Amino acid sequence: MSEFNEFDQQGSVPGKDTGSIISHAFEMYKGVILYAIVAMIIYVIGDSILQSITGFNSWNIAEEIRDTDGNVSNFRSYYSPGLSLYYSFSSILGALLSPLYVGLIYIINKYNTKSTVEFSDLFIGYRQNFVNILIYSLIAHVVLRIALAMCGIPFFFVFPFFLLGYPILLFENASATEAMGKAYNIAKDNYGTFLGGSFLGLILSFCGVFACCIGIIVTGSFITAVMYSTYCAFLGKPRQIVFKQ
Template structure:
């Protein structure tokens, strides 16, 4: 059975305000961005392979889109199959995001980082990470179907779910509940932090398409910094086989 030892180390903690959290996230990301890039490359390669397998071509679809509202997206060749495989791949990739959060904490607490740390989510609390990803994805999908605006307001409520899963070894439902309750009591800060973090994460698309590889993982760091601000610096977790 997996066993974990935890011990206190030095490390910085931001104040409970958006500016401090984002600044803290920037400082953390400067030290671990290489691992974030690796995670994004894995994600993009997987997406490319899925497109090849399903025959779906996103570029071609954008060229054929009829903005009059009569265009049937689901009639696009390969799209239904692509969405299915892409959803499953995204679900299976969620432990990788947890691994990035783990690496950030090791960096913050001045502990040596190993490349295998990126994959700790596949060894620790794996089932709950997948279940949480599925449930949170379902919540986001429902919010998005109502209108895009509700998604913006729902997203901050689950902002610290992944760190709770990792550092507290929580169940998926406990992580959802705890993240919701803490965010609800500090909603203004969580909302602004979530919006700014997301804008920075997607900035790579605006500045340069491939730049998304560099900026997208920043949101995971924002989750970690927000967790530190409201729940304190987590004790470093060391994995043992």
Template sequence: MSEFNEFDQQGSVPNKDTGSIISHSFEMYKGVFLYGIVAMVIYMIAGFAIQFVTGFNSASMMEEMKDAGGDYSSFSYWNVPGFSLYLSLSGLLGVLVAPLYVGLIYIVNKYNTKSQIDFADLFIGYKQNFVNILIYSIISGIISSVAMTLCFFPFIFVYPFLLLGYPILLFENASATEALGKSFNIAKENYGTFLGATVVGGLISIAGVVLCGIGIIATAPFMMIVMYSVYCAFLGKPRQIEFKK
């Protein structure tokens, strides 16, 4: 397993309330948003590649749904060419890009501790605790999918329990189950703040779609910054981790 050298640095820590956490997240994101955009561009390019390989065309499907005139009773997603394969590969992509989220959190902590940031830092999740990051991504993805199939609102109420998973995996080198358990226990004791941070952070993350579709590239990564700020608020500012090459 990779070895890390930890050292203390100065850095800001938000209070344990939603407003302070979101404000802290904004301050952090202003310094690292370009790295968040890079992560999103990588994800989108991979997504377009999957559409090309599978032959699935999301634009055509939207046109078919529009032509249905609001009557979707006879519309079947599974009959759309390439949809089932696209769905499978997209799920796999979601798991494989999870280390990028961890890398962004790592970069945020470097920014907060005023450490030098390297572009390679974005990919540290593929070196540090990689297997557990993938396992956690699968577990959290299943939990989120189940919540989404029930209704959108259960997803909102479930997601706060997953909020600390990725920071714990990175800063504490925990196993996937340890990260899930610790995140759940802390969220359970502070659920109102976690829910507030999730709702506000989520709204900001999807604001790019509402304001200007392509703007999602800039706003979507904000939720990763919220995860870091929540970690700082409830577990303290983590020591900066220096990877030994």
């Protein structure tokens, strides 16, 4: 069980522009990089198990992206055996592991407010508002997967509407529909900034693919820092979560 305590905290807040948000996210991410790596390793292990079951190797796509400088129009990997089965279950896997991203956002907030971070904080999403995080993540994965299937480009225009969902679920203990509605309304009114922030955040998260692919473990979670910094910019420093013993 948890409650929210609202009080004056230390910590920085970025301006409401793309440059300030990305700069703030970068500073936050540097401070929690080890936890981000752990989260990505857990995800990679889960994804590897799924790939071994379906027979599909998603690393082939990463290698093709690196070898073709991002030209995805003629990817051979799109015709790989097991692709359909892999994508059918990857959304479920993503939803089950999404509390790790929520936990990382919580750790980033602790780092920003100079609070003591514990390793168990990474798993707070499995204790705090888990059902709503799971529902929200499933919906987001389905919508973004559809956008990604439409030549990829619509994905970048849809993603900004989901940028604040996880922080709202965590810090405001909102339901999945409340988080989705609030994230959409704020993004709609500030779409230029959200589009720029999410686009750069995704590019920087994905840039590890070009570092022998394994670099994605280091960069892959950067988008969570962008989510947190965007939340701070438009909704202020989050309230501190205090667990009752």
